[in-house]
Amino acid sequence: MHVTLQDVARQAGVSTKTVSRVVNNQGEISAATRQRVQQAIEQLGYRPNFLARSLVSQRSSTLGVVASGLGYFGPSSTLTGIEQRTFELGYSLLFSLLPHSDETNVFPILDSFVARRVDGIIWAVSEIGNNRTWIQPEALQGLPPVVFLTMEPKPGLSVVTVDNRTGAMRAAQHLVDLGKRRIAVITGPLAWWESRERLAGFKEVMQKANLEVLPAQVVEGDWTATSGRRCMLELLEQYPQVEAVVAGNDQMALGALGIAHQSGLKVPDDVAFVGFDNVPDSPCFWPPLTTVEQHLFEVGAVSVQMLHNLIATRQDDMVELASEVRLLQTDLIIRESTIGMPADKVVRPVEQDSFKIQPPK
Amino acid sequence: MHVTLQDVARQAGVSTKTVSRVVNNQGEISAATRQRVQQAIEQLGYRPNFLARSLVSQRSSTLGVVASGLGYFGPSSTLTGIEQRTFELGYSLLFSLLPHSDETNVFPILDSFVARRVDGIIWAVSEIGNNRTWIQPEALQGLPPVVFLTMEPKPGLSVVTVDNRTGAMRAAQHLVDLGKRRIAVITGPLAWWESRERLAGFKEVMQKANLEVLPAQVVEGDWTATSGRRCMLELLEQYPQVEAVVAGNDQMALGALGIAHQSGLKVPDDVAFVGFDNVPDSPCFWPPLTTVEQHLFEVGAVSVQMLHNLIATRQDDMVELASEVRLLQTDLIIRESTIGMPADKVVRPVEQDSFKIQPPK
DNA sequence: TTGTAGGCGTTATCAA
């Protein structure tokens, strides 16, 4: 069916090895034969078979990625970053999605990756409930190098994640600095590690500012704008003195904003709002939303780079120093929902954990 | 490095072929040997190598997908649908992203798919400018079956797309039915086929209603909310009598809504708005947005099913009847931005081009 | 500079 090296070799009147050398640009070859071989390749429309190459070379130049929740801006950005860097480094990408559920059995997915002999795996699913209990030495044993995204760093694992706690602290501190005292929070689902981190950051700032956090000030949403509406209604009911709201993401902030409008509250004078994510629409919310930007595209790119290094290391010497952690910082984007006048100022702090994407080798 | 069939065979004291039969559940095998083989598999931790299997069986059980613009809800939904159906049908998915640019050379991506011997390809990139000129018989020659998404159906190609024209007609007709006469349109970039289709649908309704469409009534955005703001400002400048706006997507509608608020216009009494996409946030816009829902998850799922059938067909007999077209209908979701009162009614028409996802064989 | 032999891990063919 397909044209093979043999066919080309026969056509060009040389050996298969010579054709192989031409295809892979290796070894010294006389200009004449190279010419002849290339002509034969063109003529026959030869396309190399990576499966056969992978079989003998024991590497597939393919990475596997497991993602989730592409309907949201964050995961999509991360995936885009992953794909781009993967391509730049010369890999292909096997792609799998996981439902947002504890129940899902991850092993079929891992098996399909192993069966296709991926050189490495990126686990781009948020830490939710106990959906990480599968991460055990025995399970990792049979796998190529893995980089985990968005989880509490654990010894022995390579992790790339956003500093959610500090991000939330920036949001809360901003409100405190503006003189707000009665600050409420709409969290994401607390089964999510990210949500708990953000809540912890919020509480830390409140404590330092000697501000109480009553149970009535904390409500739990599910990331959707609709849940933001519900949460804001609850807040107005159980904590009517609220002066500001920190939302776990921009969607919930949007929903909460809607309720504020319906209730005739002035934003930000009566109630100020801060979101999290800086989705592309957030500058066009009504009013434009102050929010915390995560650099998720970079999270994706960095994780691929880390995986690439891991793969190279494992091949060179068998020493396994897989435990590396990258914590990416956030930016506070200040807009009208907190300061009430046209502004789009970026407050970028000194980077504590700065990073660079390393150039391909 | 890895445990192979041979290792298992040796351990169990049988031939490799016998092990192969056990692994693939084929042929008759005595319970005793099966037992022994399975034990050896467990013991050694054997994982089959799909690369080797693909090499000999001439099929990789892998599909390739080329997508674009995951930052938007639509493409992400489509990709999610593709992934899910792909997994259900027992394939793996090789994933590639294309920048939104005419210039991009698609052949390296196609080559990487062919090199890995994907069984089929889904081209999930919108038709923009002349980014489809590569689709020529010669280029298609060397490829496995391909299904194209979101493009003008062409003879000889398999296409799955949303009926954008009819969708836009629903939106426009809804406004006409509400008694609006001076209706403007904010289009997506007109280099996109989808944008032109939606504009054509809009114009068709206007014509039937004996309503003029002046050049001043049509402005071109770039899908972003920010461009929606700019376009709405232009409209208010050059067509101040505007009573309603049809936007090319929900993001631009959001931006336009913001300008309406800033200008003190009442929605929908002064100006009504309709979007396109039904993004999850749209019920929480201010006011909630009437919009046209595309079933993009289904577009993805249907395209995979079509591809699967194509692959099966090509293998059975060599007859190539690749030209199939599926046109999926839209739903109009009516909300406050047009009717000004709490409502969330779905108008679902009789399906002209109904479809079912066929069960896996 | 070029060629030969052997093997990567699996499945198909044909015997036993």
Next chain:
DNA sequence: TTGATAACGCCTACAA
């Protein structure tokens, strides 16, 4: 019911 042998398409080692 099982097994030996030959592919699948490519690359590495070693010669020539």
